[in-house]
Amino acid sequence: MNRLSSIAKAVRQWADSDYQSESFAPDQADRFDPPRLAPYLFLHVGCLLVFLVGWSWFAVGAAAFLYFIRMFAITGFYHRYFSHRAFRTSRLMQFIFAVWGNTSMQRGALWWASTHRHHHQHSDEESDKHSPVRHGFLYSHLGWLTCRKNFPTDYTKIKDFAAFPELVFLNRFDFFVPILFGIVLWIIGALLETYVPGLGTNGGQLFVWGFFISTVFLMHGTLFINSLSHMLGNRRFDTDDDSRNNPVLAAITLGEGWHNNHHRYAHSARQGFYWWEFDVTYYLLRAMSVCGLIWDLKPVPAHVYEEAAAAKQSKSET
Ligand SMILES: [Zn+2]
Ligand SMILES: [Zn+2]
Numbered sequence: 651m652n653r654l655s656s657i658a659k660a661v662r663q664w665a666d667s668d669y670q671s672e673s674f675a676p677d678q679a680d681r682f683d684p685p686r687l688a689p690y691l692f693l694h695v696g697c698l699l700v701f702l703v704g705w706s707w708f709a710v711g712a713a714a715f716l717y718f719i720r721m722f723a724i725t726g727f728y729h730r731y732f733s734h735r736a737f738r739t740s741r742l743m744q745f746i747f748a749v750w751g752n753t754s755m756q757r758g759a760l761w762w763a764s765t766h767r768h769h770h771q772h773s774d775e776e777s778d779k780h781s782p783v784r785h786g787f788l789y790s791h792l793g794w795l796t797c798r799k800n801f802p803t804d805y806t807k808i809k810d811f812a813a814f815p816e817l818v819f820l821n822r823f824d825f826f827v828p829i830l831f832g833i834v835l836w837i838i839g840a841l842l843e844t845y846v847p848g849l850g851t852n853g854g855q856l857f858v859w860g861f862f863i864s865t866v867f868l869m870h871g872t873l874f875i876n877s878l879s880h881m882l883g884n885r886r887f888d889t890d891d892d893s894r895n896n897p898v899l900a901a902i903t904l905g906e907g908w909h910n911n912h913h914r915y916a917h918s919a920r921q922g923f924y925w926w927e928f929d930v931t932y933y934l935l936r937a938m939s940v941c942g943l944i945w946d947l948k949p950v951p952a953h954v955y956e957e958a959a960a961a962k963q964s965k966s967e968t
Contacts, residue, residue, distance in 0.1 A: 660685035663801075667758065668822045670802065683798045690792065693755065693869070696862035703858045706850035708842070713864035718904075720868055723751040724762075725906050725931040731944075732763035732811060733770075736919040737935065738946040741814065748820050753831040755865050756872060758821030764807040765800070769876075770916055773891035780876040783892045791870075791877035835860040871902045879909035886958055887914035895927075905929030915954045919947035923958065 727747035782790040839856030883894030893913035900907030922929030
């Protein structure tokens with residue numbers, strides 16, 4: 651009976667993120683929570699279905715395309731908009747951004763942004779939820795997500811966006827959009843099989859490549875910013891944390907790898923501070939601002955550039 655009720659609680663918690671099945675004592679807060687691991691196991695094991703459905707150029711291309719547009723949603727919207735308010739937009743667009751980001755299966759925008767704001771307030775301190783310096787690579791990469799204390803959304807850290815009930819709804823029922831996303835992929839694949847058979851794809855194949863494989867790559871690409879961006883790369887600014895600038899991570903994440911820049915000044919819409927620090931997210935945000943979809947992109951202040959120049963000068967002298 652106990653087992654049945656704990657399964658029922660886990661199911662309810664998966665369906666409703668704000669459902670707190672039990673209050674846990676502080677000493678239990680750090681505990682590994684098997685129901686929290688289940689969604690990540692599901693995504694990884696699901697990739698093995700590729701041996702059943704095979705591949706086609708169309709399915710592989712779709713997976714790459716979905717990686718690209720959803721990485722942009724994570725970096726441009728979940729991170730630069732919801733976490734740091736690096737630009738402004740309309741209520742309709744911010745709702746679209748939240749739905750778009752939610753297809754990445756990285757939970758709701760409010761949980762993501764509140765967690766990330768905590769990271770900036772406590773970077774590489776003991777209370778940082780994902781510091782490789784404090785807790786090692788594996789914990790900072792994936793372990794922290796399976797920990798009880800990191801599951802609830804801290805709405806006190808995201809009061810500004812929690813004022814919008816549609817965003818709270820998406821955050822609370824964060825499985826809804828991913829399920830819809832998977833169903834739509836399957837339907838598109840089935841329609842293509844019927845009407846454009848020359849593409850060599852089908853419902854199951856598009857589902858496996860678009861839902862499982864693309865999402866797992868996307869997840870690890872994003873999680874590398876929590877783990878590797880505080881371990882590998884150069885430090886332009888002498889920040890209080892261990893953040894690094896790393897061009898490889900910037901390529902994988904459309905510009906997020908300039909993480910030391912970002913920790914020095916988190917509010918700007920760009921993270922590559924110079925033209926040679928490619929930042930695809932910023933270019934796309936600029937394009938959206940030209941179209942009038944977003945506005946008031948925050949720049950990097952002059953005093954931060956002066957600091958960067960002084961740091962370069964002192965490095966060349968030593
Ligand atoms: Zn960081
Ligand atoms: Zn940030």
